Amino acid sequence: MNSRFALAGCTVLLFVLAGCDQLGNKAPTPAETNAGFEAFVKAAARKSAAELTPEELKQAVEQYIGMQVAADSATKTSLDKDPEVKAQIALSRTNVLSEALLQKQLDANPVTDADIQAEYDSQVAKAPGEYNARHILVDDKSLAEAIIKKLEAGGDFAALAKEYSKDGSAKSGGDLGWFSAQSMVQPFSEAVAKLEKGKFTTAPVQTQFGWHVIKLEDTRAASLPPLEQVKDRIQQLVQRTKITDYLKTLRAESKIDAEKLTAALTAYATTPKEVAKDAAATASSPVPTGAPTEAPSAAPKP
Helix, strand or coil, X not given: CCCXXXXXHHHHHHHHHCCCCHHHCCCCCHHHHHHHHHXXXXXXXXXXXXHXXXXXXXXXXXXXXXXXXXXXXXXXXCHHHCHXXXXXXXXXXXXXXXXXHHHHHHHHCCCCHHXXXXXXHHHHHHCCCEEEEEEEEECCHHHHHHHHHHHHCXXXXXXXXXXXXCXXXXXXXXXXXXXXXXXXXXXXXXXXXXXXXXXXXXXXXXXXXXXEEEEEEEEECCCCXXXXXXXXXXXXXXXXXXXXXXXXXXXXXXXXXXXXXXXXXXXXXXXXXXXXXXXXXXXXXXXXXXXXXXXXXXXXXX
């Protein structure tokens, strides 16, 4: 939905809602109504009320009034007392408050170009290198061992790959081009990482594809896109880091016992719901008249 708010539209809304009892509270003031409507428009259209076209404004007003009328009716029928509805209302409040606080924190501590450059440099430094290698893939370990003996005797790796390898790279002498360790299965990538430039594996490397003989041709630093191409993503990463650090500080200062709450929520989530219902019903059942509220400490002597 797109919208552009005009003063006339706001005035109509104020007249309609002036006597309404929103969610069981006192009637909202004009300022409160305007603020509520502005929040609705921003959530629905991702822009301010002042940016709405007349047609969008009309639709927004109709939708907002419909929402208010429905909410008022729900309150009159005590739907707001329903446990699930109350939980959703409470969650919405928590979400709005937490997002507002985190946005305030970001506004007070904006990400600078220096922050972005430092994070980019850190990512570049941590990026794993790339390898250029050849391999010969066969089904039989003994054949792979025989090929290694041929290489040790001075055999040409590319020629042997063309002769013996069952891999599609055989026609190019086993050339795999440049690749990162993460793009290869673990036994293969681990073997490549241990090789010196120009050397080949002295024992066959087994993967789910068969037995490999691998030769490392060259290595290089990872080729990453320039900062300008990834600046927005780096900025978001820095923001997430700032928020994570801020939440850690809040958690340390909070009176909420995170460990206890974690245990309680985990127990709730992992308890079969029928068992939980039975336990809750038993706990809430009134004690029958005349029944003891405690077990006797000892049976009376005869």
